Amino acid sequence: MLETIKKPFNYEGGAIRYAHEYPRRLRVCAVGAGRHPYFNTLPVLRFAPVDLVGISDLNEERAEAAARAFGATKAYTDHREMFAAERPEAVFIVTSYDKDGRSPGTQIALDAIAAGANVWMEKPTGVSVHEIEEIKAAADAAGKTVMTGLKKMFTPGVERVKEIISNGEFGTPASITVRYPQIIPPMEERGDLHAVYGLLDHIWHPMATILHLMGTVDKFTYEWEPKSQSSILLLRFASGAIGTLHFAAGISGSSPLERVEVVGQNANVVLENGVDLTYYRPSPGPDYGGASYLVPTESAALTWSPEFSHGALFNNGNFLLGYFNEINQFCHSVLAEEPVTKGTLDQCLEIIRIFEAIRTHPSGVFIDLKGDSVK
Numbered sequence: 001m002l003e004t005i006k007k008p009f010n011y012e013g014g015a016i017r018y019a020h021e022y023p024r025r026l027r028v029c030a031v032g033a034g035r036h037p038y039f040n041t042l043p044v045l046r047f048a049p050v051d052l053v054g055i056s057d058l059n060e061e062r063a064e065a066a067a068r069a070f071g072a073t074k075a076y077t078d079h080r081e082m083f084a085a086e087r088p089e090a091v092f093i094v095t096s097y098d099k100d101g102r103s104p105g106t107q108i109a110l111d112a113i114a115a116g117a118n119v120w121m122e123k124p125t126g127v128s129v130h131e132i133e134e135i136k137a138a139a140d141a142a143g144k145t146v147m148t149g150l151k152k153m154f155t156p157g158v159e160r161v162k163e164i165i166s167n168g169e170f171g172t173p174a175s176i177t178v179r180y181p182q183i184i185p186p187m188e189e190r191g192d193l194h195a196v197y198g199l200l201d202h203i204w205h206p207m208a209t210i211l212h213l214m215g216t217v218d219k220f221t222y223e224w225e226p227k228s229q230s231s232i233l234l235l236r237f238a239s240g241a242i243g244t245l246h247f248a249a250g251i252s253g254s255s256p257l258e259r260v261e262v263v264g265q266n267a268n269v270v271l272e273n274g275v276d277l278t279y280y281r282p283s284p285g286p287d288y289g290g291a292s293y294l295v296p297t298e299s300a301a302l303t304w305s306p307e308f309s310h311g312a313l314f315n316n317g318n319f320l321l322g323y324f325n326e327i328n329q330f331c332h333s334v335l336a337e338e339p340v341t342k343g344t345l346d347q348c349l350e351i352i353r354i355f356e357a358i359r360t361h362p363s364g365v366f367i368d369l370k371g372d373s374v375k
């Protein structure tokens with residue numbers, strides 16, 4: 001019931017508001033009306049403090065259909081015309097790749113900043129350190145927020161892992177392993193953006209998890225297997241912790257994509273498939289000389305799994321996968337005139353540095369990421 005909603009921007013553990021219930025809403029436009037916005041990002045706007053006034057897509061039919069479906073007042077085929085006509089406070093950009101393998105979203109973000117808007121955009125923010133630095137310089141000069149939808153930082157599963165590994169009893173997070181299926185093509189092909197399309201499109205997901213949980217990667221090396229084009233990256237974090245990112249190309253289509261495990265001191269936490277969470281709390285092990293495998297109840301593992309009986313928001317993919325949280329954080333940060341803390345341009349720079357390093361360094365060498373560029 002509306003009367004029970006006390007705090008205007010509080011949704012954690014409480015009711016989620018409909019867009020129209022917010023007393024102050026951002027005037028927003030969306031650029032791109034392809035699959036991802038239709039499935040995920042535009043539906044989420046129903047729960048964010050926004051008033052969607054325009055949608056543009058190069059494909060007029062898509063723009064008009066999305067405008068009708070998601071309640072935008074007007075459809076456009078030219079985003080610059082839309083920005084000039086609608087004067088949005090924020091823009092949501094989801095536009096895929098051009099014929100050169102680059103993201104049109106990079107230039108659209110610059111156009112949005114020039115038009116006076118804050119920006120939420122899908123990855124890839126840019127295809128190089130240079131491109132992302134260009135957006136950062138423009139955003140800083142204009143005093144605008146630019147956030148990339150690094151959804152893995154926002155999933156309830158990863159968020160709970162973060163809470164657990166920060167809770168003191170877990171000890172200092174010492175190591176992490178992340179599994180994500182992804183090919184890296186042979187070295188001689190990596191200069192071509194089309195050849196590294198998959199890596200460019202996906203590296204954001206496992207790296208967002210890793211950065212959020214463990215912080216900055218200082219250096220890394222990797223080994224590469226030519227048949228499957230799978231690889232294993234060995235990471236050293238600024239904190240002193242270590243980790244692996246297993247780009248597990250070759251897993252079965254019937255397999256969930258992801259597995260995350262963080263180990264602390266006499267404690268570890270495992271997130272399977274992004275949703276099934278097990279926290280192995282600090283505990284004595286079973287007695288080797290004893291007859292029972294059962295550890296004490298008070299230190300036994302805790303497990304969580306989503307509930308799929310209710311038609312509730314929390315078991316909806318847009319909530320389980322982080323789309324709601326990322327867009328909601330962006331809107332509330334812009335309204336509060338506060339910087340975003342997740343999906344920042346600095347985090348995007350950390351990720352694109354690793355992408356550039358893999359494109360330019362063969363397997364087997366150690367790559368130092370400290371400083372402004374790959375060394």
Ligand SMILES: NC(=O)c1ccc[n+]([C@@H]2O[C@H](COP(=O)([O-])OP(=O)(O)OC[C@H]3O[C@@H](n4cnc5c(N)ncnc54)[C@H](O)[C@@H]3O)[C@@H](O)[C@H]2O)c1
Nearest residue numbers: 032033034035036037056057058059094095096104122123
């Ligand atoms: N985070 C995630 O989980 C996730 C999932 C899927 C896709 N994505 C990202 O979303 C993006 C789009 O994916 P998609 O599946 O929607 O692609 P898509 O090919 O279905 O749609 C892309 C749309 O962008 C439009 N477009 C291109 N340039 C434009 C411009 N200058 N102005 C207006 N519209 C323009 C195209 O006409 C097309 O309709 C990609 O960058 C992809 O990486 C993210």
